[in-house]
Amino acid sequence: MNSLLALAGTSLLNDGSTSVHDLERRVPGFSVLRDFFKKWLRLDVTTLLTVAALMGAASSGAQSIQETGSKIYWWIVRFLTASISIGGSDRLNREVLNWLGAHVLAKKGTRILTASSESIRNDAWSYRRVSQERNDYHHEKRMPVQYLPTFGTTWFIHNRSIFMVRRILTSSAHYHSSWTRTPDEYAGAPEGDEPLVVMCLGRSVEPIKRFLNSCREFADKQREAYITVRISKRRYDESWDTTILRPLRPLETVHFDEKIKDALVADIENYLNVNTRKFYNRRGIPYRRGFLLYGPPGTGKTSLSLALAGRFGLELYLLHMPSVSDDAVLEKLFTALPPRCLVLLEDIDAVGIKRRTRKKDETNSNSSSDDDGDGDGDKDSDKDKEDSASDYAQGRSHCTLSGLLNVLDGVASQEGRIVLMTSNFAEKLDKALVRPGRVDRMIYLGHISPRSSELMFLRMYGPDADGAAPADRPALQLPPDELRRLAREFGAAIPAELFTPAQVQGYLLNHRDSPFGAAAEVDQWVRDEVRSIEAAKEKDRRAAESRRKKKRERKLRKAKRLAEAMQKYDSDEDVEQLRLQMDEAKKRKKKKGLLDGGGAVVDGAGLGSPGTAEDPNPNGAAGEASATPGPVKDHPDTNGVSEGL
Numbered sequence: 097m098n099s100l101l102a103l104a105g106t107s108l109l110n111d112g113s114t115s116v117h118d119l120e121r122r123v124p125g126f127s128v129l130r131d132f133f134k135k136w137l138r139l140d141v142t143t144l145l146t147v148a149a150l151m152g153a154a155s156s157g158a159q160s161i162q163e164t165g166s167k168i169y170w171w172i173v174r175f176l177t178a179s180i181s182i183g184g185s186d187r188l189n190r191e192v193l194n195w196l197g198a199h200v201l202a203k204k205g206t207r208i209l210t211a212s213s214e215s216i217r218n219d220a221w222s223y224r225r226v227s228q229e230r231n232d233y234h235h236e237k238r239m240p241v242q243y244l245p246t247f248g249t250t251w252f253i254h255n256r257s258i259f260m261v262r263r264i265l266t267s268s269a270h271y272h273s274s275w276t277r278t279p280d281e282y283a284g285a286p287e288g289d290e291p292l293v294v295m296c297l298g299r300s301v302e303p304i305k306r307f308l309n310s311c312r313e314f315a316d317k318q319r320e321a322y323i324t325v326r327i328s329k330r331r332y333d334e335s336w337d338t339t340i341l342r343p344l345r346p347l348e349t350v351h352f353d354e355k356i357k358d359a360l361v362a363d364i365e366n367y368l369n370v371n372t373r374k375f376y377n378r379r380g381i382p383y384r385r386g387f388l389l390y391g392p393p394g395t396g397k398t399s400l401s402l403a404l405a406g407r408f409g410l411e412l413y414l415l416h417m418p419s420v421s422d423d424a425v426l427e428k429l430f431t432a433l434p435p436r437c438l439v440l441l442e443d444i445d446a447v448g449i450k451r452r453t454r455k456k457d458e459t460n461s462n463s464s465s466d467d468d469g470d471g472d473g474d475k476d477s478d479k480d481k482e483d484s485a486s487d488y489a490q491g492r493s494h495c496t497l498s499g500l501l502n503v504l505d506g507v508a509s510q511e512g513r514i515v516l517m518t519s520n521f522a523e524k525l526d527k528a529l530v531r532p533g534r535v536d537r538m539i540y541l542g543h544i545s546p547r548s549s550e551l552m553f554l555r556m557y558g559p560d561a562d563g564a565a566p567a568d569r570p571a572l573q574l575p576p577d578e579l580r581r582l583a584r585e586f587g588a589a590i591p592a593e594l595f596t597p598a599q600v601q602g603y604l605l606n607h608r609d610s611p612f613g614a615a616a617e618v619d620q621w622v623r624d625e626v627r628s629i630e631a632a633k634e635k636d637r638r639a640a641e642s643r644r645k646k647k648r649e650r651k652l653r654k655a656k657r658l659a660e661a662m663q664k665y666d667s668d669e670d671v672e673q674l675r676l677q678m679d680e681a682k683k684r685k686k687k688k689g690l691l692d693g694g695g696a697v698v699d700g701a702g703l704g705s706p707g708t709a710e711d712p713n714p715n716g717a718a719g720e721a722s723a724t725p726g727p728v729k730d731h732p733d734t735n736g737v738s739e740g741l
């Protein structure tokens with residue numbers, strides 16, 4: 097086709113008739129085509145081809161001019177500017193873009209932008225919580241739409257220097273744009289991981305370094321009102337791939353025993369002190385600190401962790417243990433932690449519980465299963481299969497306890513970080529996990545006290561932190577004395593150690609616009625809640641009773657079967673033979689049990705197994721904790737932190 101156009105092009109410049117002849121010679125059938133066009137469409141094909149050829153020549157001329165221009169441009173750029181490039185995944189990349197969004201794009205009236213409704217992805221809480229509902233969403237703030245530079249170059253003046261920032265297109269949008277010749281900025285939206293090149297007119301990189309510092313300072317200021325939470329969202333990815341900003345939560349808004357709170361804050365303050373690090377290093381002690389926050393759901397374990405991160409200006413690295421696929425992933429995530437940060441391991445009891453519980457069950461039901469000898473092994477293996485299928489479905493952790501212990505204080509474990517672990521079932525935790533060095537303090541967060549309920553009431557209806565009336569509810573401006581009186585009444589109506597703070601908060605939220613209503617209806621609410629708690633207890637009691645009854649019946653049936661079998665043996669030899677057979681069956685079963693349950697998981701006496709024969713520590717601190725929801729002892733080797741709301 098190109099040669100045809102070239103030939104046709106020459107035809108206009110040379111003598112027309114010889115060229116047509118030439119064309120006919122080179123393209124057989126050309127004259128037939130020409131006659132057809134002439135007769136039916138009244139068009140002269142030769143002229144059409146000539147015009148097209150001229151346009152092609154002009155375009156390739158323009159292309160080569162463009163290429164030359166581009167070469168000259170880059171030569172000048174290289175000669176006249178200094179530059180620093182920033183990788184797509186570097187945090188600085190995002191900080192530069194944010195700075196440009198706030199300082200350049202908004203002011204310069206740029207016409208080609210990219211928009212994001214989540215300046216930083218905000219979907220960390222989307223992973224499944226298996227056991228309970230959260231009531232935490234009132235803290236979430238909707239992110240305003242943020243406008244950022246799109247692909248290409250943004251130029252601006254900063255501190256009297258001329259800067260250019262190029263956002264480089266690397267993704268599949270490039271393929272489309274080069275294929276369709278669409279300019280990059282119209283071909284697709286940046287995905288957020290495009291590299292940047294920051295250029296500055298002049299031959300020194302110093303102005304760029306200063307500019308990058310400004311971007312960092314600006315980002316720090318923006319962050320002051322937020323906590324940065326980093327999570328690993330993709331199940332089989334080993335990086336902290338998602339960052340979310342959560343509004344700062346003051347420690348005062350997490351209600352529990354003030355003395356314990358102060359002790360905890362002082363402990364962390366002391367740990368973060370530069371002299372403490374030196375102290376640890378000089379004495380060869382690994383510089384790490386671990387805390388276990390435990391108690392029923394909805395008592396503030398997560399809220400306290402977020403508040404502590406805000407209080408100490410630390411980034412929070414959050415791992416929901418049931419979502420961690422295996423030890424290798426856990427190890428890679430821990431290796432990627434920065435030296436100074438707060439790591440929150442949620443629902444730590446999900447690790448290694450299954451094996452322990454199973455083993456315990458086996459021990460408890462040893463005698464009955466021994467007597468059985470009736471193919472329980474098959475049932476066990478079926479149950480194993482069921483369990484792992486359900487693990488898979490529910491996203492339960494496949495990490496082993498030894499894997500977890502290894503990342504907590506193994507050789508490769510990062511120093512200088514604080515680990516907070518949360519658990520609803522501290523009694524199921526292995527002793528190896530909660531030993532000092534891994535867990536230095538255990539803090540029980542329990543049911544709410546009348547005093548904490550009173551404070552929660554004040555927080556709900558009082559003025560905002562800056563002393564202003566609640567901005568969204570200006571009508572709700574109670575005189576301070578009136579507010580305090582209502583809060584006292586409310587607190588007095590809440591029975592001690594019965595409700596979780598989340599329950600009380602839920603009630604108050606339902607009366608968000610009516611402090612008088614909240615105070616007036618609280619007695620009725622308490623009565624209703626107590627009734628439903630008692631109904632639930634009664635239901636549990638009946639279910640337990642029915643389980644016990646069934647177990648008794650099973651045992652009776654077995655005893656009957658045994659007695660019947662015994663009647664068939666009338667000599668001492670027969671009875672002896674029967675005894676030997678039973679012993680043999682018992683041994684077989686024991687051996688099988690050992691093979692099934694042995695070795696993979698480090699087992700230990702649970703915190704909450706006071707008084708069992710195997711438990712070397714029948715009075716273990718958390719054993720008491722689990723037995724009663726009241727104040728609980730601290731780790732025996734640490735200054736006692738015990739807590740009751």
Ligand SMILES: Nc1ncnc2c1ncn2[C@@H]1O[C@H](COP(=O)(O)OP(=O)(O)OP(=O)(O)O)[C@@H](O)[C@H]1O
Pocket residue numbers: 228230231232233349350351352392393394395396397398399400518519520597598599601
């Ligand atoms: N001690 C508390 N003080 C103030 N608010 C609380 C407290 N405990 C819980 N809440 C409120 O209840 C909700 C749930 O709290 P949070 O998620 O911190 O509980 P949790 O103990 O971590 O629960 P889970 O064990 O289910 O993870 C939050 O909205 C929080 O504000």
